[in-house]
Amino acid sequence: MQLSKAIEVSNLTKIYKARKKTGDVLALDDFSLSVDTGQIFGLLGPNGAGKTTFVKILLGITNATVGGGAILGQPISNYTVRSRIGYLPENHKYPPYLNAEELLIYFAKLCSYDNGKLNQRIDELLAMVKMARWKKVKIKKYSKGMMQRLGLALSLINEPDIVFLDEPTDGVDPIGRKEIRDILIDLKNRGKTIFVNSHLLSEVELISDRVAILHHGKLVRDGSVDELTTAKELYEIEVLGEPDEALFNTGSTVSLVSHKDTKYTVKLDSVENLNELVDSLRNNGILIKSINPKKQSLEELFINTIKDKDDQKL
Amino acid sequence: MRNILTITNYTFREALSRKIFLTFFGVSSLVLLVFAILFLSVSIEDMMPVVQTNGRNPFDDVIPKLTEFFKTFIVVPLYGGGLFLSIFSVSSFIPNMLEKGSIDLLLSKPVSRNQIILGKFFGGSVMVLVNVAYLVIGIWFLIGLKFGDWGIGMFYAIITITFTFMVLYSLIILVGILTRSSILAMMITYLLFFIFSPILAARDNIYILFDNKFVEFIIDAIYYTLPKTQELGSITADLARGSGIEEMQPVLTSFLFMILTLGLAIITFNKKDY
Secondary structure, eight states: OOOOEEEEEEEEEEEEOOOTTTOOEEEEEEEEEEEETTOEEEEEOOTTSSHHHHHHHHTTSSOOSEEEEEETTEETTOGGGGGGEEEEOTTOOOOTTSBHHHHHHHHHHHTTOOSSOHHHHHHHHHHHTTOGGGTTSBGGGOOHHHHHHHHHHHHTTTOOSEEEEESTTTTOOHHHHHHHHHHHHHHHHTTOEEEEEOSOHHHHHHHOSEEEEEETTEEEEEEEHHHHHEEEEEEEEEESSOOOGGGGOOSSSEEEEEEETTEEEEEESSHHHHHHHHHHHHHTTOOEEEEEEEEOOHHHHHHHHHHHHHHHHO | OHHHHHHHHHHHHHHHHSHHHHHHHHHHHHHHHHHHHHHHHOOHHHHSOOOOBTTBOGGGGHHHHHHHHHHHHHHHHIIIIIHHHHHHHHTTHHHHHTSTTTHHHHHTSSOOHHHHHHHHHHHHHHHHHHHHHHHHHHHHHHHHHHHOOOOGGGHHHHHHHHHHHHHHHHHHHHHHHHHOOHHHHHHHHHIIIIIIHHHHHTHHHHHHHHOOHHHHHHHHHHHHHSOOHHHHHHHHHHHHHTOOOSOSHHHHHHHHHHHHHHHHHHHHHHHOOO
C-alpha cells in the first residue's frame, strides 16, 4: 500500500550565524527525510544534533538556510497548514494568568478551531490527560508534570493530523508516562502522525514505528525499529550440551562473541557463513536447538551508531 | 483579521493581569473620587458675590476659566503620568512573548508573524485607550454636573494621549524584538519621551549655542525623524481647553515615525529565528 507523506524535506541546511569568536554553527547539513502518515516517528540524536532545529524549521519557528520541504502536502512556508498541526515544545511556557480552560480556548481560537463543540473538546482533552479538576485553576499553580499534561492537551486541541512532541514525558512520573504512551498509540490508531523527539530511547522504542538518528546535523540511520534493532551480523545459537568454544571460531568469517550456558552468540559476515557454521556443528555431532538473529536495544543501536560515526571522524 | 483580534484580546488580558494596570486604574479612580468629593463639598457659586453691572455679572467668566483650569489640571498630568505608567506596563510584552517556549508555541500556530505584532500593538493600545478614556470621561462627567459644561473637547485628549502612546509603543516593540530586553525598551522610550523630545522642541535655543548651519541641519534632521511627544502634549492640553491644533507637523511626522518603526519591527520579526 502506498502511504502518503506527512513530512517530506530535502537537502535542508541550517547555519546559525554566530559572533566572530564562536564561528557559525551548522545545525543541519543537507538533511533529507520523509515520514509517512499514520506513523509514530522517533527522531533521535545527541544534544546539539539538530533535532529541535529540524522541528522548528518545519513549524516556521526558524528559517532554513538552504532547502525546503512540505508538511501534509503543503510547503512549510505556508503558515495556514499549521491549523492541522499540534506541537508540544520542550520548554513550554504558558501565560500564567490563564487557567487550563482559558489557555485551550486561546489556542483553539488561534487555530481557528471553533466547531461549536469546543467546550466539549476541552473537557474531553482535560479528562484524557487527567487534568479535569484543574480546569479552572491558574497555570502558575501547576507542577511540571501538570504543565506537561496540559501541553499534551494543548497540542491536540485543534484535532491535528500531525503532532510534534519534544520530550513529551519530561517531568512526568512512570504511571503518567505509560498514560501518555497509550494516548499516542491511540492517536496513531486513529490515523494521526506522531513525530517524537526524545532522549528516553526505551520509550521511543516502545511506541515508534520508525526512527531516524541525527548526528552533527546529518541523517546517519533511518528505518523501522525492527530493522534497526536487528543486528544483521549477530546470531544466537542454542545447542544441546556444552561443545568446545573452538567450534564457533572458524577463521576470520565466524567468531564467537559471547557464551552463556548453552547459548552462543556469534558474529558472521553472511548467511552463507551461518550455514557453513551449522554444517560444521552438525558434522561434529552438535544438536542445534534454535538459531535467532540477535536483537539490540534502541539504546545500544543509538550508542553504537554515534560511536561509529565519531570514530570515523577521528 | 480574526487572528489579530484574538491576539489583541489576549494582550489586553495580559495587561489586565499586571499590577501596574490595576495601579493605573486605581489612581484614576482615586482622582475621580477626590474631584467628586471636592465638587460636592465646595459650592463655587456660593463663594462668588453677585454684583450686577449693567445687567451683567462680572464673575460670569469665572466658571469657564474654572472648567478650563480643571481640564488642564487633569489632562496635563494624565499625559505625562499616564504615559509613564503605560510605557512601564507594556515594555515587557514583547520580551515575554519572545521567551523560549512561549514564542515557539505561538509561531507554531496558523498565525503570520505580521498578525502577531499587530495583535500585540493593538492590544497594548486598547489597554491605554480604556484607562485614559475611563479617567477623561469620568472627569468630563463631573465637570458637566458641576459647571454644566458638556463640551466634548476634552475627549480629544483620549485620542491624542492614546496616539502618543501608540507612537512610543511602536518603538518599544522594535527595541523589544531587537534586544529582547524590557529594561532597554523602557529606558530608550523614556529617554525619548522625557529628554530628547523636550530638548528638540526647544532647539531654537541650541542653535544660538552653536551658531553653525551644519549643526542646525543635523539637529533639524533628528527633530523631524523622532516623534514629537513634547508638542503632542501641548496639542493635548490645547484640545482639552477647547482650542484647535495650530500645527499638524508634529502629528504627521510622529505618525510617520510610528508606521516606519512598526514596519521595521515586523520586517525584523519575520527574519528572526527562534
